Amino acid sequence: MTATGIAIAPRALMAGDTAGAINAQEVIDRIRKSVGVDWKPEAVDKFKAGDPQTRVTGIVTSSLASLEVLEAAAKIGANLIITCEPTFFSKAETPLASDPVFQSKAEFIRKHNLVVWRFSDHWRLRSPDPFAQGLAQQLGWVKFFDPQNPTLITIPGMTLAALTTHVGKSMKIRGGLRVIGDPKLQVRKIALLPGSTPIQVSIKSLPGADAILAGEVREWETVEYVRDTVDLGGKKALLLTGRVVSEDPGMAICAQWLNSIVPEVPCKWITTGDPYWRPVA
Amino acid sequence: MSVLTAGEVIARVKANLGVAWRDTTYRDTFKFGGPDTVVRGIATTMFCSYDAIRRAVEAGCNLMIPHEDTYWSDRDDVSMVSGDPAYKLKVDFMREHDVAVFRIHDHMHAQRPDFLYVGCARALGLESRYETAPQSHHFTLPPTTLGELATTFQKRLGAKALRVVGDPKAKVSRVQLGVGYATPNISSPDVDVVVSGEQQENDGAFDSPAYVLDAAKLGIPKGWIMLGHTVSEEQGMLEMADWMKKFTPEVPVQLVRTGEPFWAPGEGK
Numbered sequence: 001m002t003a004t005g006i007a008i009a010p011r012a013l014m015a016g017d018t019a020g021a022i023n024a025q026e027v028i029d030r031i032r033k034s035v036g037v038d039w040k041p042e043a044v045d046k047f048k049a050g051d052p053q054t055r056v057t058g059i060v061t062s063s064l065a066s067l068e069v070l071e072a073a074a075k076i077g078a079n080l081i082i083t084c085e086p087t088f089f090s091k092a093e094t095p096l097a098s099d100p101v102f103q104s105k106a107e108f109i110r111k112h113n114l115v116v117w118r119f120s121d122h123w124r125l126r127s128p129d130p131f132a133q134g135l136a137q138q139l140g141w142v143k144f145f146d147p148q149n150p151t152l153i154t155i156p157g158m159t160l161a162a163l164t165t166h167v168g169k170s171m172k173i174r175g176g177l178r179v180i181g182d183p184k185l186q187v188r189k190i191a192l193l194p195g196s197t198p199i200q201v202s203i204k205s206l207p208g209a210d211a212i213l214a215g216e217v218r219e220w221e222t223v224e225y226v227r228d229t230v231d232l233g234g235k236k237a238l239l240l241t242g243r244v245v246s247e248d249p250g251m252a253i254c255a256q257w258l259n260s261i262v263p264e265v266p267c268k269w270i271t272t273g274d275p276y277w278r279p280v281a
Numbered sequence: 282m283s284v285l286t287a288g289e290v291i292a293r294v295k296a297n298l299g300v301a302w303r304d305t306t307y308r309d310t311f312k313f314g315g316p317d318t319v320v321r322g323i324a325t326t327m328f329c330s331y332d333a334i335r336r337a338v339e340a341g342c343n344l345m346i347p348h349e350d351t352y353w354s355d356r357d358d359v360s361m362v363s364g365d366p367a368y369k370l371k372v373d374f375m376r377e378h379d380v381a382v383f384r385i386h387d388h389m390h391a392q393r394p395d396f397l398y399v400g401c402a403r404a405l406g407l408e409s410r411y412e413t414a415p416q417s418h419h420f421t422l423p424p425t426t427l428g429e430l431a432t433t434f435q436k437r438l439g440a441k442a443l444r445v446v447g448d449p450k451a452k453v454s455r456v457q458l459g460v461g462y463a464t465p466n467i468s469s470p471d472v473d474v475v476v477s478g479e480q481q482e483n484d485g486a487f488d489s490p491a492y493v494l495d496a497a498k499l500g501i502p503k504g505w506i507m508l509g510h511t512v513s514e515e516q517g518m519l520e521m522a523d524w525m526k527k528f529t530p531e532v533p534v535q536l537v538r539t540g541e542p543f544w545a546p547g548e549g550k
Contacts, residue, residue, distance in 0.1 A: 044484075064483070064491055067498040085483040089468070089492045099468055101496045120484075164546045178442045178543040196481070199354050203365060219479050219510035219542075220462075224328050225353040227542045229367040231332040240543075242444075243482040244490070275490045276444040278545060279432040 050115030134249030175278035181237025194246035215246030288316025314381025400517030442543035447504035478513030
């Protein structure tokens with residue numbers, strides 16, 4: 001494959017490149033046209049690094065464009081990275097002039113002629129919710145997934161302890177999984193709330209579910225709400241996987257979708273992995 | 282026997298605080314009951330959880346002094362939860378047992394020293410001789426590794442669901458302590474490890490987990506240890522109880538622990 005060679009070649013050499021070529025801007029234009037959501041100019045979904053005119057050799061999606069993901073992308077010859085979360089360590093992605101981590105990351109992107117584009121706000125609004133769908137897929141529950149009601153899934157009953165083990169294994173969670181509830185609780189109905197979940201959504205979702213499976217919540221909100229509900233006799237539970245881990249499967253769905261709308265280049269999901277670990281007691 | 286009211290207790294808190302009371306606070310107010318409640322005992326706690334209230338009542342206390350909220354949002358917005366069964370049961374229990382709740386958050390953080398930091402540093406074993414400058418919450422420890430540091434903290438706190446980002450083998454010594462949601466920025470050049478309670482993982486003012494992941498990949502020694510919101514601040518409510526004892530001698534004062542809410546796979550509950 002010549003993709004890697006093209007990716008690191010000086011851009012001037014690529015002007016007037018072969019027919020069938022597609023540049024990063026054209027990929028994004030196609031996403032805008034196909035996603036089925038009205039485009040909002042104020043959204044975070046923008047180019048974060050690289051030249052939009054770069055000819056795309058391959059696309060990688062991930063929850064977070066970490067250096068590890070960028071390196072893995074470059075290795076397989078992909079040069080357009082589509083990330084759900086910020087690449088440069090804040091919502092604003094403000095450049096950090098004298099910071100060694102920021103500088104090294106920016107330099108890696110330049111050196112490998114990568115383009116990074118964030119895809120979060122609009123992808124989240126797509127129907128059915130691709131992040132909930134991704135979770136269902138990752139957990140082996142595709143046949144239970146209801147596109148009409150994507151954030152509530154009904155599975156054959158299992159205990160909270162068994163569910164915790166299943167979630168940990170299926171999502172390859174190292175240390176980020178935290179649980180509230182009786183391990184013996186029977187769980188059938190699960191609210192799939194990947195990403196960041198405010199209390200308003202938890203209060204709406206918990207009555208109709210046995211458990212909430214979320215990425216992150218505020219501890220003074222949903223954590224205490226579920227704790228109180230359980231201590232007051234409610235047969236409920238909360239599982240928190242961490243935000244990046246919870247959103248990663250939704251970016252796998254994104255890669256599947258991109259393969260259908262951008263047939264010119266291969267698109268692959270590369271998992272960010274669980275950033276957390278826990279000391280062995 | 283003279284009668285001590287909740288209003289009188291709060292007046293004494295204000296008088297002893299050492300900082301001017303800001304009436305504009307929405308946090309530091311009565312959340313249930315009121316100033317006329319006759320106080321039998323005082324319980325400081327981290328979150329005003331139902332279970333903490335129940336155990337406080339069992340211990341003879343009916344004035345709760347939590348650092349955090351009662352109704353699952355920072356503003357204790359009751360309109361949002363008034364239809365929820367847990368809200369009704371919790372409020373009914375408090376009414377039945379004549380409980381009053383007064384939150385103290387903003388003024389605890391404004392007070393010097395800030396008890397939340399004192400308590401957390403004490404529990405972690407971050408002795409003042411290691412603190413770079415008084416109340417900087419910045420400690421220079423004898424050189425260790427991130428893995429050893431995290432294991433030590435976990436053992437000292439007995440925390441089940443502590444989470445760490447970074448290379449366990451990274452050589453570290455400079456620790457910046459945060460508590461609650463006041464998590465310091467890990468990118469500071471004079472900080473190897475941030476220890477705190479809770480922080481938004483991504484898409485915030487500074488995404489420390491993402492930064493530490495990349496730093497670790499580059500071999501730059503950085504670590505991020507999250508104790509959990511309750512674990513990080515509950516220690517300071519012991520300081521708060523000891524402080525209140527000095528000016529409320531009429532009634533017993535004690536810490537009633539909210540306790541870590543989570544369990545983690547592998548250790549059961």
